[in-house]
Amino acid sequence: MLNSILSIFVPVHREGYRFIAIFAAVTLVLFWLLPDFFGWLGVVATLWCAYFFRDPERVTPQDPNLVISPADGRISAIEQVAIPPELALEGDKLTRISVFMNVFDVHVNRSPVDGEVLQMSYIAGKFINAELDKASEHNERQALTLELPDKRRIGVVQIAGLVARRIVGFTSQGARLQAGQRFGLIRFGSRVDVYLPEGTAVRVCVGQLAVAGETVLADLSGSGPAPTGRKA
Known part of the structure; x- marks a missing residue:
């Protein structure tokens, strides 16, 4: 089950690493300073960021036309x-x-x-x-x-x-x-x-x-x- 969920987000393109890190850091601050509700919103935003930067493999047709x-x-x-x-x-x-x-x-x-x-x-x-x-x-x-x-x-x-x-x-x-x-x-x-x-x-x-x-x-x-x- 966990592997199936993780497969949605990986591989992640390297261009996304720092953005995911920023989202995750903000999420930790939200959990620390505000009610848990805002922290969980940060979790959702961080997951979306990882999803956005996903870079799946593709199978390209080999025909020059x-x-x-x-x-x-x-x-x-x-x-x-x-x-x-x-x-x-x-x-x-x-x-x-x-x-x-x-x-x-x-x-x-x-x-x-x-x-x-x-x-x-x-x-x-x-x-x-x-x-x-x-x-x-x-x-x-x-x-x-x-x-x-x-x-x-x-x-x-x-x-x-x-x-x-x-x-x-x-x-x-x-x-x-x-x-x-x-x-x-x-x-x-x-x-x-x-x-x-x-x-x-x-x-x-x-x-x-x-x-x-x-x-x-x-x-x-x-x-x-x-x-x-x-x-x-």
Whole structure:
């Protein structure tokens, strides 16, 4: 029973260690200075912090034509949009898939494809609700342009949200990433946008839940129609 409970929280990413320690220290102070009720609230908050920073293993499909979700969460939008200037992508508009992460989702982000980090750009900004479309232009964000072996490019943008206050990167310009490889983390609620090259076939629906490193977002070969979804 205990092992089953602990498996929910581990492994925890190292970025979370100090936050968990801070939550635990505050909890001890609450037990010491205030009625036990507040201490138990601290226990719940500490457990949530450990849960937030969990970093489970994932099994990534090995197919160079597949674009894998970089984030856990809900597909909040699939639309044709103008290309952000911070991405080294060609064209006027491309298909963008947005994955919204709430505070209970895993926040470790993974590369959607095998590719080289051609360009990285950090843009300081606001912290409005990441579900809003204008968050792509106004929020703090970090943009990566990934170049595939066939020279096609994909854009990935980590966007800080209403509660998030820090985007942490685990990669650098010039690095070569494998699909499913961890490349960053966003603290406490956020969104990741994926910009797809022309001719890519979308394989998810708005409202669908995605799993980072596992869920197929799109097929670069362009085969087959876009799926339709319904609530059941």
